Amino acid sequence: MNSPLLELPGAVAAPEEASLDSSLDVGVPWHFGDPFAEQRSAARSAVLVDRSHRQVIAVPGEERLSWLHLVLSQHLTELPEGQGTEALVLDSQGHIDCHLMLAHHEGAVYLDTDAGAQATSALPTIGVDGKQTLPEYLEAMRFWSKVEPRDATDEFALLSAIGPDAAELLRKAGVDAVPSAPWEVVGLPGGGFARHVPFRGLFTVDLVVPRKSLVDWWMRLTDTGFRPAGTLAYEALRVEALRPRVGLDTDERAIPHEMGWIHTAAHVAKGCYRGQETVAKVHNVGKPPRRMVLLHLDGSVEVRPETGDPVLHGERKVGRIGSVVLHHELGPVALALLKRTAPVDVELVAGDAEQERAVAAAVDPDSVPPDSGEPPGRLAARGLRGH
Known part of the structure; x- marks a missing residue:
């Protein structure tokens, strides 16, 4: 779906003949006229980036943590409310299928990832080339667990607030509790939540807001002083921060150790998740x-x-x-x-x-x-x- 923010004055969409780098970000503003100035504003003041094309999955249910602990690469059984982290879905050989950002908020764990993320099917005969959409994969792995994963992309949209002035401007816009500790998650007025994201020197908060309020949140935040920025600027900052992106920086052979995701997104001490044998073997006896x-x-x-x-x-x-x-x-x-x-x-x-x-x-x-x-x-x- 295309973001309504593409209709704003100055918003420029990615070209139709997009390279692979930009094709992943079709549907949201690519830039607002000056990508270099947008990058400089992120480093010196604050910018707001529309990342509402990301897929959001909600996982409520009393066994949400123990079930996700078995499905994902991260240690999640003790993830407290008000905390986030990152995790991976791996195939049986330990190769990376997709990367997820998590937030545990008000009785559910929210996962967000690139639009169209796929996972290797638990049953190789299912799906195109043995692949399923991420919601299909999670549903296939549910079995009898007391969880109810659902695609919540129509319910929530993601904005990223970046820069040294971002916390002050968020408070000015009515976000009374701005998350500042690594991966801290706090509720937002009107629904949704804010999640602090460690971003190698740049203060960054992801705002997961009700999709129906996306334009209202954008106008409220830009009115307080956030400069509108597009995905061109965000991607430059991501590369500078050495944060890989599945589908661009990974290939079909990539494993977590190569991407710097060991200890941050893939846990080496827990077992029972798909691909764990490769993770443990490379960590313990190889390179x-x-x-x-x-x-x-x-x-x-x-x-x-x-x-x-x-x-x-x-x-x-x-x-x-x-x-x-x-x-x-x-x-x-x-x-x-x-x-x-x-x-x-x-x-x-x-x-x-x-x-x-x-x-x-x-x-x-x-x-x-x-x-x-x-x-x-x-x-x-x-x-x-x-x-």
């Missing part, structure tokens, strides 16, 4: 074959690589391009999955040369995940052998 990094792209040329293009070291393919954005300070940058053995202190080439969009690229050293050392399982085994 992920790839790692996500930030690439600085040559900005002296007009072409840029696209999602899915290769990353080369000499003639050898060493990685895959994910999200590609223009950042107001960093210039053209991209997230990329590189082989663990790929050098990170040399010049690389990003993009498809046959399509004439290959450019020089360099890995941002601050984005390289630290070496976690020898896996704990190997250390334990070595200790046993020593005795």
Whole structure:
């Protein structure tokens, strides 16, 4: 469904011939005339982003936490009311199907994810190419549990308030209790809730509001001083914060360890969820074959690589391009999955040369995940052998 905010003066929709990067955000404003200024406002003051195209799923029922604990990758049995987190749906091999943001509020757990998110079917004969929509998958996994998951996208819409002045402006708009602790969730006047999202240095609150009140909330917040911003600006900030997005920064082989989602979205100590064996095995006795990094792209040329293009070291393919954005300070940058053995202190080439969009690229050293050392399982085994 298209957001009514696309009808606002200055709102620009994504082009019809959109790249994969922008096609995921069709239906909401792409920008409001100046994406770079919108990014700068997010860093220096406050912006409001329409993300009402995200799918929202409500999970009420007395067994909601224990059931979600079994279905998702996160430890959820003790998630208190007024708290959120993030989680994944994995396939049986531990590959990532979808990423979810959670909020436990007033007797239900709310999940939000990219529109059209799919999960590998619990029964391979069901669905197209063994895939189901996320609501279909959750319904198939319900069995006799006392839960009633439902697609609540028609009921709720999501706005993101970002920037150092966001908390003050939210209070000015009548949000008396602004969540400030990591993943804190508070109710909103008139229904819905606000959830604090850790966003690597940028104060960020997601507002999940009644969809019928979306325009009213937008006008109330922009009237207090929030600058309207589109998904182009949001995506640039997301890439800068090294937050991956399923379908752009992941491929069919991606596992949580490669994306930096271990401990944040995937729990390594609990069992019983699909894909858990792969998560535990790689964490305890191995290392992920790839790692996500930030690439600085040559900005002296007009072409840029696209999602899915290769990353080369000499003639050898060493990685895959994910999200590609223009950042107001960093210039053209991209997230990329590189082989663990790929050098990170040399010049690389990003993009498809046959399509004439290959450019020089360099890995941002601050984005390289630290070496976690020898896996704990190997250390334990070595200790046993020593005795």
